[in-house]
Amino acid sequence: MFRLTLGLFTVVVLLSACSKSVEKSSTTGWNYNDPEWGGFQKLDYEGQIIGPNLVPIEGGTFNMGLTEQDVTFEWNNVPRRVTVSSFYMDETEVANIDYREYLHWLRKTYVSYPGVWRQALPDTLVWREELAYNEPMVETYFRHPSYDTYPVVGVNWEQATKYAEWRSDRVNEMILIERGILNPTPDQKDSETFNTKSYLAGQYAGNVKKNLKDNVTGGERQVTFEDGILLPDYILPTEAQWEYAALALRGNQPTSQDEVVTDRRLYPWNGNTARYKKHTKTQGDIQANFKRGRGDYMGMAGALNDNASIPGPVRSFLPNDFGLYNMAGNVSEWVQDVYRPMTSTTLSDPENHDLNSFRGNVFKELILDEEGKPIAKDSLGKLKFQMVEDSMVAERENYRKGNVKNFRDGDAEYVKYGYGVTTLINDSSRVIKGGSWGDRLFWLSPGARRYKNQIKSDRTLGFRCAMVRVGAEGFDGDLGGNNFKEAGASKIKRRYK
Numbered sequence: 474m475f476r477l478t479l480g481l482f483t484v485v486v487l488l489s490a491c492s493k494s495v496e497k498s499s500t501t502g503w504n505y506n507d508p509e510w511g512g513f514q515k516l517d518y519e520g521q522i523i524g525p526n527l528v529p530i531e532g533g534t535f536n537m538g539l540t541e542q543d544v545t546f547e548w549n550n551v552p553r554r555v556t557v558s559s560f561y562m563d564e565t566e567v568a569n570i571d572y573r574e575y576l577h578w579l580r581k582t583y584v585s586y587p588g589v590w591r592q593a594l595p596d597t598l599v600w601r602e603e604l605a606y607n608e609p610m611v612e613t614y615f616r617h618p619s620y621d622t623y624p625v626v627g628v629n630w631e632q633a634t635k636y637a638e639w640r641s642d643r644v645n646e647m648i649l650i651e652r653g654i655l656n657p658t659p660d661q662k663d664s665e666t667f668n669t670k671s672y673l674a675g676q677y678a679g680n681v682k683k684n685l686k687d688n689v690t691g692g693e694r695q696v697t698f699e700d701g702i703l704l705p706d707y708i709l710p711t712e713a714q715w716e717y718a719a720l721a722l723r724g725n726q727p728t729s730q731d732e733v734v735t736d737r738r739l740y741p742w743n744g745n746t747a748r749y750k751k752h753t754k755t756q757g758d759i760q761a762n763f764k765r766g767r768g769d770y771m772g773m774a775g776a777l778n779d780n781a782s783i784p785g786p787v788r789s790f791l792p793n794d795f796g797l798y799n800m801a802g803n804v805s806e807w808v809q810d811v812y813r814p815m816t817s818t819t820l821s822d823p824e825n826h827d828l829n830s831f832r833g834n835v836f837k838e839l840i841l842d843e844e845g846k847p848i849a850k851d852s853l854g855k856l857k858f859q860m861v862e863d864s865m866v867a868e869r870e871n872y873r874k875g876n877v878k879n880f881r882d883g884d885a886e887y888v889k890y891g892y893g894v895t896t897l898i899n900d901s902s903r904v905i906k907g908g909s910w911g912d913r914l915f916w917l918s919p920g921a922r923r924y925k926n927q928i929k930s931d932r933t934l935g936f937r938c939a940m941v942r943v944g945a946e947g948f949d950g951d952l953g954g955n956n957f958k959e960a961g962a963s964k965i966k967r968r969y970k
Contacts, residue, residue, distance in 0.1 A: 508688055521704070521942065524704050527561040530562050530717070531947065534556045535722055537713060537717070538550045538920050539918065552920075562797060564797060565624075567938065583662075595626065597610075626804060626930070626933065644707070652702065658680045663853070664854045666854040673698050675695065684696075710939035716906065721795040741801045747914055758778070761779065761802030761917055770782040784909075784935075802909065804907075804933055805906065805909045810832050810903065813882075861875035878900045903925060906921075
């Protein structure tokens with residue numbers, strides 16, 4: 474009897490000790506998450522969740538550049554080896570219904586600033602043509618429910634960028650609502666709207682349901698950036714990200730252990746034609762929406778080859794090996810980059826970096842008050858930023874200017890662009906990737922590139938968004954990866970489908 478009692482006592486003591494065990498700092502020995510020891514917080518971080526409509530794109534090295542014959546003889550995308558870090562990409566192009574949701578929110582929210590809504594309107598007149606009858610498209614394509622799932626067009630680069638900013642805030646606001654931190658506030662107006670950066674800076678309180686526990690005071694506090702709850706911003710993908718995602722060369726890697734790609738792709742699929750290969754249910758069918766030849770936008774009655782004389786639904790055709798739809802055809806897409814025809818990454822001509830290559834950086838910083846805090850948010854509820862002054866970074870080793878869109882332009886050993894005289898290329902020229910419903914097959918190659926001024930739009934041009942991956946490059950074993958359901962987050966993913 475004594476032995477049994479002693480055994481039970483020992484078990485109780487051990488369980489009590491386990492229940493009271495706390496994690497300690499490996500460098501100081503102080504307790505984490507303990508108010509008596511300062512309350513420094515260490516999270517049991519699950520990983521980055523997948524935002525709405527995004528799919529994970531595991532990064533890696535690839536040959537960026539044109540893989541087709543350069544029939545235009547522009548030599549504006551010379552093949553070179555680069556690496557792209559892991560990121561997330563929209564499964565589809567942004568559709569008409571998505572953009573109309575954005576316009577609806579702007580109109581009902583910024584009641585004192587109707588110009589914000591007007592500036593966001595797509596240009597539906599892009600459908601007009603002097604010698605074609607497209608007037609019905611002016612009236613119907615963007616507004617009629619028949620075209621809800623078709624890609625939005627007539628949106629310029631600046632409008633697409635603002636849409637991505639708005640989407641970031643709406644997704645993060647919904648995360649806080651579904652975690653029980655904020656109550657929904659659909660009647661928010663003007664400056665009292667949720668903005669991620671304003672919230673993190675303490676300039677937006679919102680309709681609080683229950684804040685997080687404060688390990689220092691024992692009370693409550695707002696969510697901070699260090700909590701890892703809020704997602705990074707939705708952005709337009711860089712050219713390198715877009716091209717890497719479009720090629721989807723992981724589909725030609727025999728196993729996950731082999732650093733071998735069995736076939737170099739001309740298009741987002743294997744083969745040198747636009748038809749599905751043999752021995753498939755879709756054998757011989759066209760696998761993208763493009764212009765097959767002069768006067769042939771969709772084939773013959775009874776045998777339509779792509780079922781669309783104009784853009785088609787955003788989930789048309791089979792997705793590529795990353796699960797992305799219409800990375801060739803349907804509509805061309807805006808990316809972040811400022812266009813330049815020089816793309817070399819050699820040591821003698823380092824026009825682009827070989828890790829996350831990008832041209833278009835304008836480095837910005839928050840405008841702070843005398844106490845080092847962000848000044849009051851603006852009338853639209855957003856924090857105020859300014860470009861980094863050159864004088865503040867002149868002595869840095871990694872960058873010397875705040876605006877480096879025209880990096881090395883005009884230098885003695887490089888070309889000087891005479892905008893309006895010898896070229897139409899300037900700092901407002903943005904890269905366009907992917908062929909459209911109105912393009913020939915050549916432009917469907919992921920390496921093909923064109924440009925357009927960022928304030929211009931077109932009926933063949935749309936966009937999709939991306940998001941950076943924070944933390945580990947691999948996706949296995951966390952909420953952002955291939956084992957998403959096994960990680961116990963299937964409900965979250967279904968919510969965002």
